[in-house]
Amino acid sequence: MKRICIVGGCGHVGLPLGLVLANSGFEVTLLDINKKAVEMINSGVVPFKEDGAQELLRKELDEKTLVVTDDINVIKNQEVVIFITGTPVDEHHNPKIHEVLDVVKYYLPLMNVNQLVILRSTIYPGTTQIIEQMLYNHFGVQPKLAFCPERILQGKGIEEIKNLPQIVSAISDKARQEAEEIFSKISPKIIHLDPMEAELSKLMTNTWRYLEFAVANQFYMMVEDKGLDFYKILDAMKCDYPRAKSFCKAGLAAGPCLFKDTMQLSAFYRNQFFLGQSAMLVNEGLPNFLVQQLEKKLGSLKNKKVALLGMTFKADNDDIRESLSFKIKKELEFKLAQVFASDPYVKDTYKLEDALSVCDAVILGVPHKEYLDLKIDKPYVDCWNVWERK
Ligand SMILES: NC(=O)c1ccc[n+]([C@@H]2O[C@H](COP(=O)([O-])OP(=O)(O)OC[C@H]3O[C@@H](n4cnc5c(N)ncnc54)[C@H](O)[C@@H]3O)[C@@H](O)[C@H]2O)c1
Structure with missing residues (x-):
């Protein structure tokens, strides 16, 4: 054929x-x-x-x-x-x-x-x-x-x-x-x-990934909320300990597949898929938590200029479908901050230098390779652990 x-x-x-x-x-x-x-x-x-x-x-x-x-x-x-x-x-x-x-x-x-x-x-x-x-x-x-x-x-x-x-x-x-x-x-x-097995295998694969991110994100929020450093603990957990090797970093779990496929699986199990639903609450709650983290650092977000770096749903990609950076942007604006969204792969966003020069603070939305070596001298929130911890 x-x-x-x-x-x-x-x-x-x-x-x-x-x-x-x-x-x-x-x-x-x-x-x-x-x-x-x-x-x-x-x-x-x-x-x-x-x-x-x-x-x-x-x-x-x-x-x-x-x-x-x-x-x-x-x-x-x-x-x-x-x-x-x-x-x-x-x-x-x-x-x-x-x-x-x-x-x-x-x-x-x-x-x-x-x-x-x-x-x-x-x-x-x-x-x-x-x-x-x-x-x-x-x-x-x-x-x-x-x-x-x-x-x-x-x-x-x-x-x-x-x-x-x-x-x-x-x-x-x-x-x-x-x-x-x-x-x-x-x-x-x-x-x-068989077809039904294959249909499930694909949904379960994506859901598994979504759950992995949710575990990391839940622990990140739990630990950082207490003023502790999640990555210090994670590094210790993973150091020469094979069973923790696959533990992922915290980060925005977004995009056109993971969320909707977890929801497809949940619908399949008559909405009794509590683990999947919980993962959704955790992953969708991370943007709000990151904004709160910045708010704590600045006292108030009102009239603050915030550079939001990375608007795509994942790093080194140009796809903005279901990107949670947009949720961060909305939440910041709701708190009366002025947002300077920047992304080298997304049209009509600010240039990195411009966003960084005008801003009072920074949130890392997605860790594009262009951001990895930046030295940020303003308050920032980086759940991906790309920049030096402060
Ligand atoms: N994006 C991924 O990484 C990925 C990975 C594995 C599986 N999937 C699955 O693959 C499927 C497609 O995802 P995608 O990301 O490629 O979506 P997409 O939106 O990028 O592509 C779908 C394409 O179908 C076209 N289209 C829609 N209706 C059409 C029609 N009637 N006739 C002809 N073309 C039509 C659209 O114009 C679009 O180009 C989804 O089920 C998704 O869950 C996606």
């Missing part, structure tokens, strides 16, 4: 996968409704930070192994259709399953029963089964459907797709074999699960 269409192909997950597949001998079509992204990618420009993507994109466009389009008709002529669009939660933290179903439904009239359909978004457990029924109702025979979750670290997708084992699940042996054939060309190892 050579011709693969990726629906959502210009997104953070679709594009790296498309590039790796194109570079591995497949004819790849990236289909996306985002016309601006389609134009940019077609002109050889990667619209977001993704290591190694720029060179690969130029190469695949030159070699004509990659087509980028918003023309939905391209789907007719494909052997494989991979769906990688967003899977958000709603205002009640319940998964918006209909958004996933609507995308498949939209393309269904253009698809045919011989195509292998691969779901790759992080989906609510049971979604594969619902889509199987939808395809069956449309085609009148058992479809070829697989769910093969994406597990990359955003920004490192190209490298990770080639190094991480791929979980493959499918509703039939035929679909499983065909999906395995594709992924074994780009992945070092294939792991088989």
Whole structure:
């Protein structure tokens, strides 16, 4: 099978996968409704930070192994259709399953029963089964459907797709074999699960990460609230003690995946997932705590100028989706501080030198590499332990 269409192909997950597949001998079509992204990618420009993507994109466009389009008709002529669009939660933290179903439904009239359909978004457990029924109702025979979750670290997708084992699940042996054939060309190892197991495995992976951050953040707040140094204690705990090696630093646990996937898992367990809910309260509470820490240092935040460094959801990345730095900004403004948000990767923010020269104090939102060697001579809050402790 050579011709693969990726629906959502210009997104953070679709594009790296498309590039790796194109570079591995497949004819790849990236289909996306985002016309601006389609134009940019077609002109050889990667619209977001993704290591190694720029060179690969130029190469695949030159070699004509990659087509980028918003023309939905391209789907007719494909052997494989991979769906990688967003899977958000709603205002009640319940998964918006209909958004996933609507995308498949939209393309269904253009698809045919011989195509292998691969779901790759992080989906609510049971979604594969619902889509199987939808395809069956449309085609009148058992479809070829697989769910093969994406597990990359955003920004490192190209490298990770080639190094991480791929979980493959499918509703039939035929679909499983065909999906395995594709992924074994780009992945070092294939792991088989049933669809519901695979759906859960992805949600549990992200939730586990979210819980790890929550533990560190809870301890950080507990300790620092008492005027003690969390990192002094953490260093002592980890020193030559193997069982504490994986203990993470405190830091804003944000972005488009960890929160919403923990909430998807919570919805799956009928909102009885207390650990996940608690992690959400802790991680979402950290921005408020950091603002309080600064308030304690300054006495009051009213009319204070605060430089907020790092507005993206994680370091050395340009993605601001669900970034908790914006929550810090809101909280500071609520306390009548004047915020000078700065980020080398985000448009319309202050230059670092300007923010630092005018400010009375600093909060480190995200530890971009540009900030690591700064010497801050004003009061600051740095939950990441990047700057010298004061
Ligand atoms: N971002 C990550 O690091 C990451 C890692 C693993 C898994 N995931 C999962 O992958 C999925 C996609 O995440 P993302 O970060 O790539 O999202 P994204 O918003 O960056 O990409 C989704 C893309 O789908 C496109 N799209 C939406 N509706 C469409 C339609 N009807 N037809 C064609 N294209 C359409 C959008 O224009 C966008 O380009 C989510 O389920 C997410 O949880 C994300």
